[in-house]
Amino acid sequence: MTIRVPIAKPALGAEEIAAVTRVLESGMLISGALVAEFERGLAERCGRRHAVAVANGTAALELALRALEIRGGEVLVPAMSWPSPAHVAAWVGATPRLVDIDSRTWNGEAAGFVAARTAATTAVIAIDQFGVPADQPAIAAALPGLPIIEDSACAIGSTLAGQPCGSFGAISCLSFHPRKVLTTGEGGACLTDDDGLAEQLRILRNHGQRTPGVFVCPGPNERLTELQAAIGLVQLERLDGMITRRREIADAYRAVLPALGLELQQRPVGATLNEQTFGALVPAAVGAAGRDRVVESLLKQGIGSGILSYALTQIGSLVELGQSAPIAEQTVARGFALPVHTAMTELDTAEVIAAVKRALDELD
Ligand SMILES: Cc1ncc(COP(=O)(O)O)c(C=O)c1O
CATH class of the missing domain: 3.90.1150.10 (Aspartate Aminotransferase, domain 1)
Incomplete structure (x- = not known):
């Protein structure tokens, strides 16, 4: 069976190849200027104060929950999705509460989340599924007191009422997997306006280090590389x-x-x-x-x-x-x-x- 029109194909060309080559020639493969520049570009594009680039979209969601100190209770997650949002909730020690979707938008919507909320609810992950924005302002308004993570893994470049996806959550999460519109191979980012959360996310993605050699909590290595950031910067332009x-x-x-x-x-x-x-x-x-x-x-x-x-x-x-x-x-x-x-x-x-x-x- 020869596939003539594949379901997805990353839009990568000579510019991405040149950008990666420059990084390889520089010998600076991690924690350099390109990750910081990519983060500035993402934050600007999504209308946020901070972007924290990480290894993939799943890591972005996991770190978001950890930065918000969600360790238990129930996390509301739309019931149709790639498993990551529910898996990360379980992984940090919470129970995923799977909320049915709206039959028209295929997103979890405010009324469904409100009906599923109980005294045990500790957070909501609201997905902009397939790049279609969930009604994030209505969800936030209907769930006072609950931290809302916007899962914008699929949604960079989409907007709702003129506001970019990725701009709505206490923390919003992006993915740069090859099926996504903007890819860095693997890759992801957390977006937030909160200086404290941004600092915590930077610590968490880097072995729990506040500054080199100062370890303030146990943490994984979930950094994005300079090679990936170089690709991301070209993709962001395009x-x-x-x-x-x-x-x-x-x-x-x-x-x-x-x-x-x-x-x-x-x-x-x-x-x-x-x-x-x-x-x-x-x-x-x-x-x-x-x-x-x-x-x-x-x-x-x-x-x-x-x-x-x-x-x-x-x-x-x-x-x-x-x-x-x-x-x-x-x-x-x-x-x-x-x-x-x-x-x-x-x-x-x-x-x-x-x-x-x-x-x-x-x-x-
Ligand atoms: C809604 C949603 N959240 C999270 C992810 C996870 O992203 P990644 O594959 O970069 O870990 C995906 C991936 O497809 C997704 O569709």
């Missing part, structure tokens, strides 16, 4: 261009796919999207079996596709919690992802659409 191209592809899909009977993630009023992942749901009547047939047909036709996400109530590491989230479970059962990346041509986009039509026709 972010708007990459998003523009992604929007053209996603808009072409949006213009056609609903008429074929597919349900799409809804764009909240006042949001602009970075189009990190383009998902679609097969009709409820055909269910998971129909979705599997669509994905198989797309792959046979040379089009990259796969399942959309995970229902965290159902994955092996969390199933023992015994929680349920019917909308997340249905969305995951019916959902599949389609290719969106900057290397796609208009012909590729048209080919994907034609392949989806054929795959759906085969279901009849």
